[in-house]
Amino acid sequence: MGLALLKSEASAQAAAASAKPAAAAAVVAFAAPRRSVSNRFRPVLRWVGFNVVPPLVTLAVMLLVWQILCDRPGATLPAPSVIWKEARDLIVSPFFDLGSQDIGLGWRVLVSLQRVAIGFGLAAVAGILMGSLIGQSEWAMRGLDPIFQVLRTVPPLAWLPIALAAFRDSQPSAIFVIFITAIWPIIINTAVGIRNIPQDYRNVAAVLRLNSFEFFWTIMLPSAAPYIFTGLRIGVGLSWLAIVAAEMLTGGVGIGFFIWDAWNSSRLPDIIVALAYIGLVGFALDRLVGALGSLVTRGASAS
Amino acid sequence: MTTASDKPYLKLDHVGKSFTRAGVTSEVLKDVSLTIDRNEFVSIIGHSGCGKSTLLNLVAGLTQVSTGAVLLEEREVNSPGPDRAVVFQNHSLLPWLSVYANVRLGVDKVFGSKKTRAERHDWTMHNLELVQMAHAKDKRPSEISGGMKQRVGIARALAMEPKVLLLDEPFGALDALTRAHLQDSLMQIHASLGNTVIMITHDVDEAVLLSDRIVMMTNGPSARIGEVLTVELPRPRKRLEMAAHPTYLKARESVLRFLYERHRFVEAA
Numbered sequence A: 001m002g003l004a005l006l007k008s009e010a011s012a013q014a015a016a017a018s019a020k021p022a023a024a025a026a027v028v029a030f031a032a033p034r035r036s037v038s039n040r041f042r043p044v045l046r047w048v049g050f051n052v053v054p055p056l057v058t059l060a061v062m063l064l065v066w067q068i069l070c071d072r073p074g075a076t077l078p079a080p081s082v083i084w085k086e087a088r089d090l091i092v093s094p095f096f097d098l099g100s101q102d103i104g105l106g107w108r109v110l111v112s113l114q115r116v117a118i119g120f121g122l123a124a125v126a127g128i129l130m131g132s133l134i135g136q137s138e139w140a141m142r143g144l145d146p147i148f149q150v151l152r153t154v155p156p157l158a159w160l161p162i163a164l165a166a167f168r169d170s171q172p173s174a175i176f177v178i179f180i181t182a183i184w185p186i187i188i189n190t191a192v193g194i195r196n197i198p199q200d201y202r203n204v205a206a207v208l209r210l211n212s213f214e215f216f217w218t219i220m221l222p223s224a225a226p227y228i229f230t231g232l233r234i235g236v237g238l239s240w241l242a243i244v245a246a247e248m249l250t251g252g253v254g255i256g257f258f259i260w261d262a263w264n265s266s267r268l269p270d271i272i273v274a275l276a277y278i279g280l281v282g283f284a285l286d287r288l289v290g291a292l293g294s295l296v297t298r299g300a301s302a303s
Numbered sequence B: 001m002t003t004a005s006d007k008p009y010l011k012l013d014h015v016g017k018s019f020t021r022a023g024v025t026s027e028v029l030k031d032v033s034l035t036i037d038r039n040e041f042v043s044i045i046g047h048s049g050c051g052k053s054t055l056l057n058l059v060a061g062l063t064q065v066s067t068g069a070v071l072l073e074e075r076e077v078n079s080p081g082p083d084r085a086v087v088f089q090n091h092s093l094l095p096w097l098s099v100y101a102n103v104r105l106g107v108d109k110v111f112g113s114k115k116t117r118a119e120r121h122d123w124t125m126h127n128l129e130l131v132q133m134a135h136a137k138d139k140r141p142s143e144i145s146g147g148m149k150q151r152v153g154i155a156r157a158l159a160m161e162p163k164v165l166l167l168d169e170p171f172g173a174l175d176a177l178t179r180a181h182l183q184d185s186l187m188q189i190h191a192s193l194g195n196t197v198i199m200i201t202h203d204v205d206e207a208v209l210l211s212d213r214i215v216m217m218t219n220g221p222s223a224r225i226g227e228v229l230t231v232e233l234p235r236p237r238k239r240l241e242m243a244a245h246p247t248y249l250k251a252r253e254s255v256l257r258f259l260y261e262r263h264r265f266v267e268a269a
């Protein structure tokens, strides 16, 4: 498949009048067979050509190299063809359901996402509120910032024993671990954002006599929003890192436990498929928060 | 002018202001006394750094006096409020709100309990029309020109129906044509609404054209009021007619004399 793609690209390059970068040339190759495509779809095709084709080509090359390296007797890791053969059901149907532990990875991801949603949601609310309070006060900032800087480097798993001891139950412990992992960057970034509110906006608020609630909603949140979303984006990435680690130990049906389970029954192909799922979902989460951020802060940067 | 002159509308009573930074105290303003009547248009002119903005912030209540007092209708000013609306030098519109929402924010705050929703909308639109910005009401500040932003800033301040309108070099960052245009608008608004205005400016022509009185400040540190010039020009004033008016020219000359002969700008050592 990788070779075929490369070949069609080469021929397209020959056909194109000007020798443009590979991505642009590939568009021509894709568009050529469908002559009826109206001009309306041109921009879409262009976008696909610039953003989808290059990663697909790279992926194909990587799979090819991987296949060559691992497709021999004595290889310690399964080659892509082996994974496709042995874990096909996991790849093609994410949402099958054949009983308690025999379910598609899509379901497992959803369970993990639910935990992340709760933990991260709590962290977002608490982090923004705490960050707002801390950012308001010079003293609190100076006193708490070093402590947060230390706590934020504690790995998620290190919180787990404490959480298990405190909650005596795996579900709240997993959520707590996510919460405590995600909250530090949210607090720190919010506080910095609040401190960076221009004096001009504070003056406007003072002349209007905004009360602290109005000030929070109309000045503080929008002005600090770019910083807050930076914190949220880092936070969501960290919580996704934490969920996998936490579920490995707490069990359940999440994607993290699945990896642990597959390892114990030496199903390496399953683990690799799960890794791909985790990576894709993590990527999607990051982009989602990023997109939300640019939507909310649209036009909010000072002119 | 129209009210009883024995009761000053706005009074600066021996106002002084010092800043202390890292244990070093520097006196910016010293013994500034001034009374301003209702409906009067007063300009403050002086070299950069002499303390004009500081003086305006004292009247706005954004900073506190060190000595003396600021009295508005015989009541001491010690905190900011919408009765002393400020048009800031750099417009200070909130970039995440539309033009309309920027003005509406102040209207809601000041008239929230006195006007109905529809009335507040009408009042917001009325003030945008006053500065000819109603057409851009849904734009964000980043989408309009510098002159337009300054107009919106003026609309926001006017919409609060302030007792005193404070303008800190409102047209300083604009090109000459836009500036002339906005000066004319401001003159019209002042003529029809009769606001009490204090305006800081660097521009001698602007001061003479717009003001009833021009307050000239000496150089800092410890700046004082050097001279107060009353501009005896009839209103309404027309820019072109004024250019050759003897009173205008005389006023212009005496301000220039003050600034460049008697209180030349000396670089702070």
Ligand SMILES: Nc1ncnc2c1ncn2[C@@H]1O[C@H](COP(=O)(O)OP(=O)(O)OP(=O)(O)O)[C@@H](O)[C@H]1O
Binding pocket: B019, B020, B021, B028, B047, B048, B049, B050, B051, B052, B053, B054, B055, B220
């Ligand atoms: N918050 C402050 N702390 C310390 N010093 C200040 C503070 N605000 C102003 N000053 C000092 O007061 C002096 C006057 O400042 P101010 O901004 O009032 O000048 P200005 O006349 O408005 O100048 P410009 O025309 O350039 O705007 C300056 O020397 C400045 O350094």
Ligand SMILES: [Mg+2]
Binding pocket: B052, B053, B054
């Ligand atoms: Mg100034």
